[in-house]
Amino acid sequence: MTSLQAALDAGADAVYLGLDTLNMRRMATRNFTRETLPEASSRCRACGTRLYLTLNTLLYEGELAAAEAVLQFAKPHVDAVIVADWGAIALCQRLGVPFHVSTQMSCANSEAARFLKRQGADRVVLARECTLDEVAAIAATAGIEVETFVHGAVCVAVSGRCLLSHEAYGCSSNRGECRQPCRREFLIREVREGEDADAAFRVTPNTVLSARDLCSLPFVDRLVAAGIAAFKIEGRARNPEYVKTVVSAYRAAIDAVRDGTFTAERAAHWCEACARVYHREFGCGLYHGRPGEDQFTDTDENQATARKLYVGVVLNYYAKAGMVQIQVQDQPIAPGDTLSIHGPTSGVVDLTVTALRRDRETCERAERGTWVTVACPQRVRVNDKVFVVRASGVVPGVEG
Numbered sequence: 001m002t003s004l005q006a007a008l009d010a011g012a013d014a015v016y017l018g019l020d021t022l023n024m025r026r027m028a029t030r031n032f033t034r035e036t037l038p039e040a041s042s043r044c045r046a047c048g049t050r051l052y053l054t055l056n057t058l059l060y061e062g063e064l065a066a067a068e069a070v071l072q073f074a075k076p077h078v079d080a081v082i083v084a085d086w087g088a089i090a091l092c093q094r095l096g097v098p099f100h101v102s103t104q105m106s107c108a109n110s111e112a113a114r115f116l117k118r119q120g121a122d123r124v125v126l127a128r129e130c131t132l133d134e135v136a137a138i139a140a141t142a143g144i145e146v147e148t149f150v151h152g153a154v155c156v157a158v159s160g161r162c163l164l165s166h167e168a169y170g171c172s173s174n175r176g177e178c179r180q181p182c183r184r185e186f187l188i189r190e191v192r193e194g195e196d197a198d199a200a201f202r203v204t205p206n207t208v209l210s211a212r213d214l215c216s217l218p219f220v221d222r223l224v225a226a227g228i229a230a231f232k233i234e235g236r237a238r239n240p241e242y243v244k245t246v247v248s249a250y251r252a253a254i255d256a257v258r259d260g261t262f263t264a265e266r267a268a269h270w271c272e273a274c275a276r277v278y279h280r281e282f283g284c285g286l287y288h289g290r291p292g293e294d295q296f297t298d299t300d301e302n303q304a305t306a307r308k309l310y311v312g313v314v315l316n317y318y319a320k321a322g323m324v325q326i327q328v329q330d331q332p333i334a335p336g337d338t339l340s341i342h343g344p345t346s347g348v349v350d351l352t353v354t355a356l357r358r359d360r361e362t363c364e365r366a367e368r369g370t371w372v373t374v375a376c377p378q379r380v381r382v383n384d385k386v387f388v389v390r391a392s393g394v395v396p397g398v399e400g
């Protein structure tokens with residue numbers, strides 16, 4: 001709910017989420033539930049934001065009843081369901097549920113898009129393997145809205161057709177459980193017996209499997225010109241500050257394209273902002289054609305240039321004075337620090353500490369075990385979590 005609120009505050013005009021079943025982020029402990037979906041829905045409707053439910057795994061025979069029950073439950077709460085299975089499409093047709101076709105269905109040409117439109121789809125999320133020229137051609141001729149991924153992790157398997165995680169850990173990528181073994185380094189050793197046997201190969205991620213994260217901010221203007229109806233930011237298992245930062249950057253970039261103020265310098269600035277939160281190295285995905293070696297990364301480590309450290313919780317918020325009282329439970333804070341306050345209703349509220357006060361006294365530093373008040377014009381709530389944001393020392397590497 002904190003991430004949802006962050007997305008709404010950052011200017012997303014649509015949000016997608018999964019319930020705890022039949023979606024491609026099954027390991028995400030942050031999925032919504034039947035209890036929380038109505039609240040999510042009313043928040044979105046209150047600010048005119050569309051809400052889409054991901055029901056995008058393949059459906060096996062024994063799951064049809066569960067899928068139908070999810071669709072019936074979700075129908076009044078969502079604007080559309082994102083599906084990846086012909087059975088799910090049939091269920092949507094029968095139940096009258098608007099649906100989008102997931103990237104998992106690998107729609108990569110205008111014939112396929114037109115066919116899906118005839119089946120009742122309102123939109124297709126194109127295969128990630130499409131180049132920008134192909135996207136533009138499909139958008140121009142298919143007669144259906146197209147959506148593409150613009151930011152986030154990229155997978156070398158064609159739309160998730162990969163058995164690595166399932167073979168290695170019994171956790172299937174196609175059921176939303178991928179453990180991402182492609183991001184690691186492996187030793188392949190020959191097991192044949194004989195004198196010339198026992199060969200060994202080191203398989204490193206940067207040459208074979210581990211794609212850079214997609215960041216399309218440098219060419220958002222070309223994406224808009226391609227006629228894409230919706231820009232999809234990957235981030236269902238990400239932290240709230242990731243959601244806020246990345247959505248804000250794309251909101252600003254798209255608005256700048258619309259009002260004619262988009263420039264390479266501004267794009268570089270937005271890239272830098274996105275580099276502050278979780279990412280691997282950035283690349284341009286497959287928009288510009290088949291990826292070369294420079295679109296792979298040799299580390300699966302987080303490249304964020306900033307990190308957040310836990311400070312404590314909000315004890316009180318004084319709306320008239322615009323002050324927040326914080327119980328410091330871990331990291332000390334001082335004037336000049338950047339705080340990030342997270343809560344399910346507050347979303348993500350960032351502020352710079354101008355002064356610290358306790359009992360009308362000004363203090364230089366608030367240590368663990370003490371409380372302190374800080375100016376905070378935006379409302380936060382009791383028990384919201386407070387973090388301090390510090391530089392992590394990683395130099396951003398942004399490529400366009």
Ligand code: SF4
Nearest residue numbers: 155157162173178182
């Ligand atoms: S293991 Fe890697 S390549 Fe395979 S589905 Fe997962 S992220 Fe994609």
